[in-house]
Amino acid sequence: MAEETHMSAATQVVGSGALGPAFDSVLTAAQAGAPWALRLLYEEVSPAVCGYARGQGADDPEGLVNETFMRAFRRIGDFAGGPAQFRSWVFTIARNLLIDERRRHSRRVIETSVEQHLEDRETVASAEETAMEAVSEAAVIALLHRLPADQRDVLLMRLVGDLTVAQIAEALGRSVGAVKALQRRGLRRLQAAVAKGGAPL
Amino acid sequence: MSPLDVLRLVKGRLDDPTAEALIMGHAVADQQLAALLAQVRALKPAAAVVPRDELSMLLRDGLAAPAPAPARPAATRHHADVRYPWVSRLAVVAAPHAKKLLLAATARAAAPARRLGAAGAVRYRWVSRLAVVAAPQAMKLLLAATAVAAATAGGLAAAGALPESIQDWATHVVGRVIAPLFDADEEPAPLTMRAIGSHALEKEPGGGRDATTPSSDSDIDEEHRPRIKDRFQREPDDSDADRQHRRRDDDADRDRDDDDAQGDRDDDDAERDRDDDDAEGDRDDDDAERDRDDDAERDRDDDEEERHRDGDDRDGGDDDSDDRDESDDDRSSDREEPEHEEPEVEEPEVEEPDVDEPDEPDVEGADESDHDTD
Numbered sequence: 045m046a047e048e049t050h051m052s053a054a055t056q057v058v059g060s061g062a063l064g065p066a067f068d069s070v071l072t073a074a075q076a077g078a079p080w081a082l083r084l085l086y087e088e089v090s091p092a093v094c095g096y097a098r099g100q101g102a103d104d105p106e107g108l109v110n111e112t113f114m115r116a117f118r119r120i121g122d123f124a125g126g127p128a129q130f131r132s133w134v135f136t137i138a139r140n141l142l143i144d145e146r147r148r149h150s151r152r153v154i155e156t157s158v159e160q161h162l163e164d165r166e167t168v169a170s171a172e173e174t175a176m177e178a179v180s181e182a183a184v185i186a187l188l189h190r191l192p193a194d195q196r197d198v199l200l201m202r203l204v205g206d207l208t209v210a211q212i213a214e215a216l217g218r219s220v221g222a223v224k225a226l227q228r229r230g231l232r233r234l235q236a237a238v239a240k241g242g243a244p245l
Numbered sequence: 246m247s248p249l250d251v252l253r254l255v256k257g258r259l260d261d262p263t264a265e266a267l268i269m270g271h272a273v274a275d276q277q278l279a280a281l282l283a284q285v286r287a288l289k290p291a292a293a294v295v296p297r298d299e300l301s302m303l304l305r306d307g308l309a310a311p312a313p314a315p316a317r318p319a320a321t322r323h324h325a326d327v328r329y330p331w332v333s334r335l336a337v338v339a340a341p342h343a344k345k346l347l348l349a350a351t352a353r354a355a356a357p358a359r360r361l362g363a364a365g366a367v368r369y370r371w372v373s374r375l376a377v378v379a380a381p382q383a384m385k386l387l388l389a390a391t392a393v394a395a396a397t398a399g400g401l402a403a404a405g406a407l408p409e410s411i412q413d414w415a416t417h418v419v420g421r422v423i424a425p426l427f428d429a430d431e432e433p434a435p436l437t438m439r440a441i442g443s444h445a446l447e448k449e450p451g452g453g454r455d456a457t458t459p460s461s462d463s464d465i466d467e468e469h470r471p472r473i474k475d476r477f478q479r480e481p482d483d484s485d486a487d488r489q490h491r492r493r494d495d496d497a498d499r500d501r502d503d504d505d506a507q508g509d510r511d512d513d514d515a516e517r518d519r520d521d522d523d524a525e526g527d528r529d530d531d532d533a534e535r536d537r538d539d540d541a542e543r544d545r546d547d548d549e550e551e552r553h554r555d556g557d558d559r560d561g562g563d564d565d566s567d568d569r570d571e572s573d574d575d576r577s578s579d580r581e582e583p584e585h586e587e588p589e590v591e592e593p594e595v596e597e598p599d600v601d602e603p604d605e606p607d608v609e610g611a612d613e614s615d616h617d618t619d
Contacts, residue, residue: 077308086304087293095289110300117303184284202268203282204289228264231278238277 067127075121086113089131093138095204100142100196101185108145112138128208132215135205139197139215187237195230198223 073081090109097105115137116123123133188196197216201207207215213223267279296304 074308079304079307082307083304086296086300090293091290094294095286098288099285106294107297109294110297113296114300114303117300117308120308180284181288184281184288187281188285199285200288203285224261224264227268228261231264231267234281235278238281 064127067130071120071123071130074117075123082117085130089113089134092131092205093134096135096138096200097142098181099185099188099200099204101189102142103145103149108138108141111141115141128211129214131205131207132211135201135207135211135215187234190237191230191233195226195233198226199230199234202227 070081070084074085090113093112094105094109097108102108112134116134123130125133188200191199194216198212201212201215202209209220209223209227212218213220216223218226267282
């Protein structure tokens with residue numbers, strides 16, 4: 045009976061999105077340890093985190109997503125806030141994990157392994173399309189790494205994570221004005237790189 | 246591209262609206278850049294990443310129930326058993342500040358009661374004892390500080406970290422000395438300050454006898470109980486005849502002291518009368534004699550100061566009861582000397598005569614016990 049209730053609630057929540065109006069009930073259930081609520085939160089946010097990890101050139105983006113949500117769910121009992129804060133919080137965890145990873149590896153050259161990208165892609169189209177897409181993705185990542193880390197953070201959170209400027213400011217611990225400036229400078233750099241023919245678009 | 250966008254590009258900057266437009270996909274300024282941003286967006290997978298290992302189990306089974314809170318340490322449990330958990334909380338939290346807390350509590354009570362300016366102006370022990378006498382409200386704070394002192398007797402931060410032997414000692418102080426006082430009566434009993442003052446409260450860690458680390462509970466009993474008993478209970482083998490004999494001696498001593506004090510006061514009164522007469526007569530004289538009035542005034546002041554000094558020398562107050570009590574204290578201090586000979590008593594401050602209040606029943610109790618030791 046309780047499981048049915050949970051499933052009903054989960055169905056309603058799925059209809060509106062875990063980070064929508066029903067976020068409070070989902071969060072309460074997740075803090076109580078309900079699997080359905082945890083799954084909803086994971087499914088809602090993990091793609092964006094994965095995209096962010098890819099854009100940051102993480103060694104293992106999916107692994108980083110796993111670790112991010114493991115940490116988030118372990119500490120979810122301490123979380124307080126709305127859906128925007130939850131998204132910012134998860135991205136903060138992901139960013140911290142990335143920083144840790146970079147510290148471990150120090151500076152390393154971005155490798156554009158086509159084979160690895162081919163393996164990682166879940167949705168496989170034709171071999172030619174996939175290969176071209178992987179090459180394109182690797183080029184985009186290489187282009188993003190021409191940006192300073194903070195500008196890359198802002199653009200990825202904005203473009204991939206769908207965070208607002210205010211949410212990014214919260215995730216990075218910076219002011220809204222600083223985030224806007226980073227975003228503007230990042231776009232200008234990308235624009236200059238594209239103008240030089242740096243991206244295979 | 247509009248002329249305005251061209252101008253922006255020429256100027257080499259993108260303002261926020263343009264950047265926002267690019268970010269949101271409404272590329273108006275640069276098609277190449279817009280296409281690049283679309284590529285960046287494509288980094289986000291359409292579906293959730295397949296969870297691995299531990300996360301997969303977590304999403305399937307949910308979070309485990311939170312672990313039960315760890316059991317409280319023995320000392321804290323004991324405090325809770327005596328129905329004063331706030332004492333234990335205070336003991337653990339405020340442990341490093343035990344002495345400050347004690348001073349603050351006692352000074353607050355003592356200052357209005359005796360018009361003392363600050364805790365620093367008076368002696369620590371004296372203030373702490375006076376506080377209990379003067380302000381019952383300070384009792385709880387004082388006892389809390391006692392628990393703090395007990396918990397920190399070994400210089401440790403938390404009661405739970407105390408070694409077992411020190412826990413036993415703290416248990417003794419809090420459970421057997423403090424708690425029964427609350428159980429018996431909310432008003433501070435005279436026994437309290439004596440008992441605490443001579444044991445846990447004012448024992449500095451590392452100073453004097455190492456009473457903070459008894460080897461066992463039996464050692465605690467042997468060490469602490471007799472002193473409380475000696476001070477506030479009569480010896481069981483004391484005969485009524487001996488007690489009556491000593492009481493008669495005490496009464497005689499007290500009478501002699503009263504007579505002396507009365508005599509002193511009579512002398513003072515006579516002298517004051519003479520000074521007053523002189524001053525009255527002087528006021529009837531002419532202006533040239535006014536200087537002598539001033540002399541007489543000064544004389545009166547001097548006499549008054551002298552009387553005060555006399556009173557201080559006698560360790561007395563202004564009234565008879567104070568004189569008697571102070572003389573009692575003098576006798577008490579004399580009679581308490583044998584306690585110093587006991588091996589466990591090494592704190593001379595405990596025996597100081599100026600700490601007891603005149604109306605304190607414990608003075609009586611102490612006198613009786615002191616008589617016993619004579």
